[in-house]
Amino acid sequence: MELFERLLKGDLRAAGRLMSRAEAGAVEVRPTLGKIYKAAGKGHIVGLTGVPGSGKSTLVSKLVEAIREDGRKVGVIAIDPSSPFSGGSILGDRIRMSNLAMDDGVYIRSMATRGSTGGLARSALAAVDILDAAGFDIIIIETVGVGQDEVEIARASHSVLVVSAPGLGDDVQAIKAGILEIADIHVVSKCDRADANRTITDLKTMLAMGITVSMKNMNDKPLWQVPVVGTSSETGEGIRSLLETIDRHRDVHRSSALGPQRLRRIAEYRTFKTAEDLLRGRFFASTSERVAAMVERISRRELDPFTASDELMSNVAL
Amino acid sequence: MELFERLLKGDLRAAGRLMSRAEAGAVEVRPTLGKIYKAAGKGHIVGLTGVPGSGKSTLVSKLVEAIREDGRKVGVIAIDPSSPFSGGSILGDRIRMSNLAMDDGVYIRSMATRGSTGGLARSALAAVDILDAAGFDIIIIETVGVGQDEVEIARASHSVLVVSAPGLGDDVQAIKAGILEIADIHVVSKCDRADANRTITDLKTMLAMGITVSMKNMNDKPLWQVPVVGTSSETGEGIRSLLETIDRHRDVHRSSALGPQRLRRIAEYRTFKTAEDLLRGRFFASTSERVAAMVERISRRELDPFTASDELMSNVAL
Numbered sequence: 001m002e003l004f005e006r007l008l009k010g011d012l013r014a015a016g017r018l019m020s021r022a023e024a025g026a027v028e029v030r031p032t033l034g035k036i037y038k039a040a041g042k043g044h045i046v047g048l049t050g051v052p053g054s055g056k057s058t059l060v061s062k063l064v065e066a067i068r069e070d071g072r073k074v075g076v077i078a079i080d081p082s083s084p085f086s087g088g089s090i091l092g093d094r095i096r097m098s099n100l101a102m103d104d105g106v107y108i109r110s111m112a113t114r115g116s117t118g119g120l121a122r123s124a125l126a127a128v129d130i131l132d133a134a135g136f137d138i139i140i141i142e143t144v145g146v147g148q149d150e151v152e153i154a155r156a157s158h159s160v161l162v163v164s165a166p167g168l169g170d171d172v173q174a175i176k177a178g179i180l181e182i183a184d185i186h187v188v189s190k191c192d193r194a195d196a197n198r199t200i201t202d203l204k205t206m207l208a209m210g211i212t213v214s215m216k217n218m219n220d221k222p223l224w225q226v227p228v229v230g231t232s233s234e235t236g237e238g239i240r241s242l243l244e245t246i247d248r249h250r251d252v253h254r255s256s257a258l259g260p261q262r263l264r265r266i267a268e269y270r271t272f273k274t275a276e277d278l279l280r281g282r283f284f285a286s287t288s289e290r291v292a293a294m295v296e297r298i299s300r301r302e303l304d305p306f307t308a309s310d311e312l313m314s315n316v317a318l
Numbered sequence: 319m320e321l322f323e324r325l326l327k328g329d330l331r332a333a334g335r336l337m338s339r340a341e342a343g344a345v346e347v348r349p350t351l352g353k354i355y356k357a358a359g360k361g362h363i364v365g366l367t368g369v370p371g372s373g374k375s376t377l378v379s380k381l382v383e384a385i386r387e388d389g390r391k392v393g394v395i396a397i398d399p400s401s402p403f404s405g406g407s408i409l410g411d412r413i414r415m416s417n418l419a420m421d422d423g424v425y426i427r428s429m430a431t432r433g434s435t436g437g438l439a440r441s442a443l444a445a446v447d448i449l450d451a452a453g454f455d456i457i458i459i460e461t462v463g464v465g466q467d468e469v470e471i472a473r474a475s476h477s478v479l480v481v482s483a484p485g486l487g488d489d490v491q492a493i494k495a496g497i498l499e500i501a502d503i504h505v506v507s508k509c510d511r512a513d514a515n516r517t518i519t520d521l522k523t524m525l526a527m528g529i530t531v532s533m534k535n536m537n538d539k540p541l542w543q544v545p546v547v548g549t550s551s552e553t554g555e556g557i558r559s560l561l562e563t564i565d566r567h568r569d570v571h572r573s574s575a576l577g578p579q580r581l582r583r584i585a586e587y588r589t590f591k592t593a594e595d596l597l598r599g600r601f602f603a604s605t606s607e608r609v610a611a612m613v614e615r616i617s618r619r620e621l622d623p624f625t626a627s628d629e630l631m632s633n634v635a636l
Contacts, residue, residue: 034622041619052370052464120466146370147465148438260617267617272601275627276594282636283590291636299578299585301359304352309593315633318600318609 004032008039010135012107019109022126025119025281033126040132043075044250047154049145049179050163055189058233059163060142066243067138068105075107075131075139079124079153107131119280121273124153138246145179155182156266158259159249163187164203166195180206183226184249191230191237203228223256224249283312322350326357328453330425337427340444343437343599351444358450361393362568365472367463367497368481373507374398376551377481378460384561385456386423393425393449397442397471398462425449437598439591442471456564463497473500474584476577477567481505482521484513498524501544502567509548509555521546541574542567601630 006014018036021029050056060076067074109127111120124141131139141157143150154160162183167190180186180203188199207226229245231238253259283291291312297303324332336354339347368374378394385392427445429438442459449457459475461468472478480501485508498504498521506517525544547563549556571577601609609630615621 030624030628034624037622037624038619144464146462146468148467150465263617264613267623268602268613270623271613271616271626271630272598274623275601275630276597278627278631279594279597279634279636280590282631282634283593284586286636288636295582295586295589298589299581301356304355305585305588305592306348306352306355308589309596310348312589312593312635313596313600315635316597316600317630317633318597318604318606 004035007036007130007134012104012134015107015130015134016109018130019123019127022130023111023119023123025122025277027281033129036126036129036133040129043132043136043139044159044246044253045128045132045157046138046140046159046161046246047157048140048142048161048163049151049154049182050165050187050189051145051168051179053168054145054163054165055233056142056144056163059187059189059231059239060140062231062233062236062239063140063243064106066239068103070243071105072137073105073107073135075109075128075136076142077109077111077124077127077131077139078142079111079120079144079150107134107136119277120149121153121156122277125156125270125273151179151182152269156269158253158262159246160184161187161246163189164199165190166193166199184224185242185245186226186228187242188228188230190232190234192232192234196230200228200230223258224252322353325354325448325452330422330452333425333448333452334427336448337441337445340448341429341437341441343440343595345599351447354444354447354451358447361450361454361457362477362564362571363446363450363475364456364458364477364479364564365475366458366460366479366481367469367472367500368483368505368507369463369486369497371486372463372481372483373551374460374462374481377505377507377549377557378458380549380551380554380557381458381561382424384557386421388561389423390455391423391425391453393427393446393454393457394460395427395429395442395445395449395457396460397429397438397468398460425452425454437595438467439471439474440595443474443588443591469497469500470587474587476571476580477564478502479505479564481507482517483508484511484517502542503560503563504544504546505560506546506548508550508552510550510552514548518546518548541576542570 003014003018007018018029018032022033048056048060057078060078064074064076111123111127124143128139128141141154143154145151145154145162160182162179162185164180164186165188186203186207188196188203190196191200207228227245229238229242231242233239253262286292294303294308294312298305298308321332321336325336336347336350340351366374366378375396375398378396382392382394427449429441429445442461446457446459459472461472463469463472463480478500480497480503482498482504483506504521504525506514506521508514509518525546545563547556547560549560551557571580604610612621612626612630616623616626
């Protein structure tokens with residue numbers, strides 16, 4: 001049986017092999033990924049991001065446990081270099097979620113950002129589609145909230161969670177400023193700490209001052225108010241409540257105008273990223289003497305990259 | 319007089335206006351940026367990156383002072399969200415390098431990563447060209463060492479500095495692993511701290527174990543051995559020595575086979591990024607009904623992004 005058919009039956013080995021192929025970036029896998037894309041769309045995609053040290057990955061493992069308690073299937077794509085999941089792939093599989101390792105209803109895939117040049121969005125979003133098509137109910141995509149690509153990938157989801165934590169340094173706080181506004185749900189982790197209340201209050205104040213709702217229904221009521229949920233991976237506090245909030249956002253996403261709007265934005269992003277990926281592949285694999293001569297002349301500053309790329313892209317139909 | 323001519327005479331107001339235009343990403347500015355690219359190429363470009371908390375930005379300000387003591391002109395492009403320079407643009411110009419604020423031989427430009435979708439490399443590298451064409455001797459491009467784009471931008475320089483610091487958390491250390499190998503020069507900041515020696519020893523051990531030199535000369539001697547330089551922004555220790563090391567790397571870069579090899583890699587990267595930028599601009603600005611219908615069908619999963627982008631890119635000449 002073909003990998004694609006096996007995937008649709010929920011075969012996790014087929015899922016893993018397809019992810020590896022997607023990650024390798026071979027052109028041949030694209031038609032299969034296309035079929036998988038069309039077969040997917042049932043799962044709920046949760047983007048989870050936050051600064052280094054915010055406790056994202058411990059939170060994810062607690063969330064996975066709560067989702068499993070409901071009997072729902074959950075997948076995790078971790079592209080956070082500080083995550084134990086992706087950290088495993090970087091640091092040599094040192095850390096594993098042992099209590100979930102033998103559970104067929106959980107699938108964890110880590111992706112190293114190290115050395116990957118540009119293929120991050122491609123691999124990560126293909127992996128989400130693969131788990132979606134394999135019948136996973138919730139797919140969490142965990143990225144570190146620093147870096148343009150990383151933040152964009154987290155945004156390509158149905159519910160965006162931004163994780164904050166009390167007591168981080170000033171430079172980390174500055175990074176945080178850039179990602180707060182993308183949240184559908186704010187999570188304040190490490191709520192067992194005394195200073196967590198301050199972080200929650202700060203976020204609520206920020207939300208009260210800003211424009212927190214972008215779309216209203218016909219009665220002019222906001223469709224979604226961005227909530228702040230406190231959690232503690234230490235005590236388990238708030239984890240269940242966070243899952244309920246995610247489910248509530250999923251319901252609003254599915255039943256209101258928020259959903260189609262979001263889905264169009266994601267589709268636009270994915271179309272562009274896929275085209276970009278094609279451009280990258282063709283450019284760096286190009287054996288054309290014309291391209292090589294072009295690069296050589298640019299390196300000598302005899303030609304500029306703007307004129308060169310105008311020429312390269314002159315026939316693109318957009 | 320045209321902005322371009324004013325720039326070549328070293329007019330910093332012209333430089334600032336050209337950077338703003340490059341950042342805005344208008345298509346009209348591309349021919350001028352092309353001319354600037356060809357006029358540039360004399361300055362030495364230093365890429366400086368490191369994890370959050372490594373003390374990059376304080377180090378940069380000390381380095382700027384040392385370069386000015388020599389009477390050389392120095393520009394800084396800061397796209398680190400935790401930098402006081404770019405932090406200024408994000409957090410509202412709160413912090414400024416006051417003692418250098420009135421000095422014509424220093425130019426600092428900060429770029430917010432926040433809200434920028436993909437144009438980071440374009441704006442940053444155009445700004446480097448602009449300062450180069452305006453006659454700056456050294457241009458430092460400071461990025462946070464997290465995020466694919468950010469690391470790639472730092473690599474698009476003649477000398478790559480990776481800044482480490484003692485006493486950072488485990489999750490930050492994990493991020494660091496991904497950027498250590500891109501260094502031409504390792505810097506260990508905060509050397510006034512007792513635990514800094516350990517960081518220096520660790521880096522030296524890592525370098526001794528790994529393949530640290532990629533190219534040798536005809537006598538089979540390594541062209542460049544990656545050094546580890548300790549600095550303290552507190553005491554000023556090591557700053558002068560770091561600048562000497564940068565100058566030494568510049569000389570090797572300019573006189574050996576390392577230079578042309580590096581310049582070709584940078585040219586290749588820039589050509590691709592410029593083409594990608596053109597694709598992005600055209601795609602998101604497209605008013606074609608065909609593209610809109612395509613995105614709509616992809617959002618409904620009736621069409622997949624792979625088939626769609628194959629069609630969009632079918633005429634690209636590569």
